[in-house]
Amino acid sequence: MKSLIKTIVEPLVDFPEDVQIDVKEDERRIIYKLAVNKEDVGKVIGKQGRVAKAIRTVVYAHARTTEKKRVILEISE
Amino acid sequence: MKELTATGTTVDDAINQALQELEVRKEDVDVRIIDEGKRGFLGIFGARPAIVRVTVKIDPVEETKKYLTKVCKEMGIDIKIDTSIEGRYVYYTLTSNQAGLLIGKRGQTLNALQTLSQLVINKYSDKHRIVRLDTENYRKKREESLIRLANRIANRVAREQKKYSLEPMPSFERKIIHNALAGHNKVTTYSEGSEPNRYIVISPK
Numbered sequence: 480m481k482s483l484i485k486t487i488v489e490p491l492v493d494f495p496e497d498v499q500i501d502v503k504e505d506e507r508r509i510i511y512k513l514a515v516n517k518e519d520v521g522k523v524i525g526k527q528g529r530v531a532k533a534i535r536t537v538v539y540a541h542a543r544t545t546e547k548k549r550v551i552l553e554i555s556e
Numbered sequence: 557m558k559e560l561t562a563t564g565t566t567v568d569d570a571i572n573q574a575l576q577e578l579e580v581r582k583e584d585v586d587v588r589i590i591d592e593g594k595r596g597f598l599g600i601f602g603a604r605p606a607i608v609r610v611t612v613k614i615d616p617v618e619e620t621k622k623y624l625t626k627v628c629k630e631m632g633i634d635i636k637i638d639t640s641i642e643g644r645y646v647y648y649t650l651t652s653n654q655a656g657l658l659i660g661k662r663g664q665t666l667n668a669l670q671t672l673s674q675l676v677i678n679k680y681s682d683k684h685r686i687v688r689l690d691t692e693n694y695r696k697k698r699e700e701s702l703i704r705l706a707n708r709i710a711n712r713v714a715r716e717q718k719k720y721s722l723e724p725m726p727s728f729e730r731k732i733i734h735n736a737l738a739g740h741n742k743v744t745t746y747s748e749g750s751e752p753n754r755y756i757v758i759s760p761k
């Protein structure tokens with residue numbers, strides 16, 4: 480899942496080396512925390528969250544077929 | 557980005573040197589001359605080699621195709637892509653044995669991949685381009701079912717004289733419905749809400 484998120488996000492940003500994903504997991508869910516360079520935050524969120532929504536749609540589609548737990552993608556600076 | 561500094565007795569010589577090494581054609585690269593070099597006396601005294609910096613240009617259409625292939629691969633879907641270009645529209649037709657997974661509920665996965673691909677292509681392209689993704693003729697089938705839906709709801713709105721909101725859709729799908737009902741004499745259509753949750757309302761005239 481981490482490498483899917485990286486594959487999606489890195490080509491969208493100006494500083495791919497600053498793309499970081501932290502994972503937190505409990506019994507019910509897995510939270511992926513995506514952090515990008517400050518300059519790139521707007522790019523991964525997009526106008527009215529359009530890009531963030533597209534990233535989540537692809538990630539959650541994959542999660543439904545591979546993960547039993549609920550997957551959440553958080554985007555932060 | 558692939559780039560290379562090359563030297564040669566002349567600038568052309570240095571460029572050819574670089575092209576051979578990178579295995580590309582001249583039209584695929586940008587060349588910056590760092591030093592034009594000097595032939596020197598009898599080609600020996602005071603001679604200085606020419607130095608060039610050669611950068612391989614990124615083809616936005618190819619780069620986006622690679623992006624799609626990689627993302628789908630990470631999703632566990634192997635795809636084959638056919639590309640066609642019409643003006644600023646770039647059409648990618650995907651073939652895989654898991655088209656259902658690629659399309660998602662009401663096309664939402666395909667639409668998300670389309671949004672992301674369009675960002676990638678415009679990152680590399682100097683003119684604005686629009687990406688359209690399709691698989692298994694989904695777009696055509698979806699258009700037909702949207703038109704059927706539009707007519708069915710329009711009849712109901714006309715009969716009950718009560719407006720009806722459809723579920724949120726991307727702009728290119730809303731356009732299909734607006735067009736389908738543009739000539740209807742008993743109902744009118746408009747959009748409400750803000751992207752990405754903008755939806756169509758069909759209301760009595």
